[in-house]
Amino acid sequence: MGVASLVLGILAIVLGAFTAGVLGWAGAIMGIIGIILGSLARKNSPVEKRGMATAGLTCSIIGTVLCLILYIACAACVGGMASLGSMA
Numbered sequence: 001m002g003v004a005s006l007v008l009g010i011l012a013i014v015l016g017a018f019t020a021g022v023l024g025w026a027g028a029i030m031g032i033i034g035i036i037l038g039s040l041a042r043k044n045s046p047v048e049k050r051g052m053a054t055a056g057l058t059c060s061i062i063g064t065v066l067c068l069i070l071y072i073a074c075a076a077c078v079g080g081m082a083s084l085g086s087m088a
Contacts, residue, residue, distance in 0.1 A: 001041035002049070005056025008034030012063025016070055024071030027063060034060030 008030045015027030038057030042050050 005038035009059025031064030
């Protein structure tokens, strides 16, 4: 579960950084699933094997936050451009 959490966290970061708002929801969903898997892996694994789960949990949290922030920023930009178009 720790490896799956790490993979989903990395994918969430990549989707959040490179697709800004287009696939922001997909990255956020992957990040949330990664957070769940990472926390379960940290809880159920022995102390020696918690490193991968911790890395996955961290990447998933960063990816989720990045996806959501960039999605909100993209929506705000589109809304701002739409309001400029109605002023003319």
